[in-house]
Amino acid sequence: MDLSLFFVGTGGSTPSAHRGLPATLLRRGGEHVLFDCGEGTQRQLVRSIGLADIDCVFITHFHADHWLGLPGMLKSFALRERDRPLSIYGPRGLKEIMRAVSFIYGRLPYELTIAELEPMQQVRRDGYVVAGVPVRHRTAVAYGYAVVEDDRPGHLDAAEAERLGVTPGPDFGRLQRGETVGGVRPEQVMGPTRKGRKLLLSGDTAPCEAVKVAAHGADLLIHEATFADRDGERAAQTLHSTALQAAAIAREAEVRMLAITHSSGRYPGGELREEARSVFAKTEAPRDFDMIEVPFPERGEPQLLRWRDNPARGGGRQANPAPGSMNGAAHVSDAEGSSGVEGGSQAAGSVPAP
Ligand SMILES: [Zn+2]
Numbered sequence: 001m002d003l004s005l006f007f008v009g010t011g012g013s014t015p016s017a018h019r020g021l022p023a024t025l026l027r028r029g030g031e032h033v034l035f036d037c038g039e040g041t042q043r044q045l046v047r048s049i050g051l052a053d054i055d056c057v058f059i060t061h062f063h064a065d066h067w068l069g070l071p072g073m074l075k076s077f078a079l080r081e082r083d084r085p086l087s088i089y090g091p092r093g094l095k096e097i098m099r100a101v102s103f104i105y106g107r108l109p110y111e112l113t114i115a116e117l118e119p120m121q122q123v124r125r126d127g128y129v130v131a132g133v134p135v136r137h138r139t140a141v142a143y144g145y146a147v148v149e150d151d152r153p154g155h156l157d158a159a160e161a162e163r164l165g166v167t168p169g170p171d172f173g174r175l176q177r178g179e180t181v182g183g184v185r186p187e188q189v190m191g192p193t194r195k196g197r198k199l200l201l202s203g204d205t206a207p208c209e210a211v212k213v214a215a216h217g218a219d220l221l222i223h224e225a226t227f228a229d230r231d232g233e234r235a236a237q238t239l240h241s242t243a244l245q246a247a248a249i250a251r252e253a254e255v256r257m258l259a260i261t262h263s264s265g266r267y268p269g270g271e272l273r274e275e276a277r278s279v280f281a282k283t284e285a286p287r288d289f290d291m292i293e294v295p296f297p298e299r300g301e302p303q304l305l306r307w308r309d310n311p312a313r314g315g316g317r318q319a320n321p322a323p324g325s326m327n328g329a330a331h332v333s334d335a336e337g338s339s340g341v342e343g344g345s346q347a348a349g350s351v352p353a354p
């Protein structure tokens, strides 16, 4: 089952030339789940992977940079004659906000469900749950979101199953689904249950215990890093995090990868990423349209894939589309480490194959 995060917008507060407002798209199998929907999100999607048919949206909090893109996107879905239902989840207050902007999108040809979540309440999806984790920010309530896959069955010991008289083929499948076959019980031939993957998106927050706990052992922590350490006072005043603080959370939570986002436009040159790496080496700072693939642990490490929307323009060589990339759009591995220069050419130099 493919699992990846597409960074639709990685800026914070105000858009810059190179960073859109917060929005992150989770893709799992055929599902598309959007976390936050800043102004301009649908335009960012159209410019990159296309305005995907989003199945549901989770809003972290009600600062305008995180949700103002919703009314326009709902309207666009209507104009495209969408008929699949759409669910929007968020903290208490979501219904009031959506009511206030409902005149913008008017009557919709599809079913729209708006649901306010209590802290830690889980939304069950097919094969995973999403839960709102209360974080520390300036709004009355703000959530990060934990995405936790269901446990997976253990490995089937084929040799042992055969020794016990089970014929390879459909009967193996029945054992894996928990059925007893010819007197052989699944627990005789199946290894221990394996954990599913876990992701944590912090939303806007000062460093907080709830994120650290919820993120423990996560495959990927996407944590805001609005400021650099030298602006720590400003971060504390506004209940945001510095890159160093985000990295400390990642280290203590023992995650496999940290991706910092929601960065203020004031730090060019990869400063935030380098700062975070001084504390937690496995840190990435995705730019708009970059993607992180999250394989099961036994299949490898999470990997950042850089976006090149027009390799010809920057003189870069065309890379093969990465596995899991959509519409043939080229993602290339950042294996060489990028310059990290915000707004620098994203297509400069030669690029190793993914
Ligand atoms: Zn924000």
Ligand SMILES: [Zn+2]
Pocket (backbone or CB within 6 Å): 061, 063, 137, 204
């Ligand atoms: Zn905020």
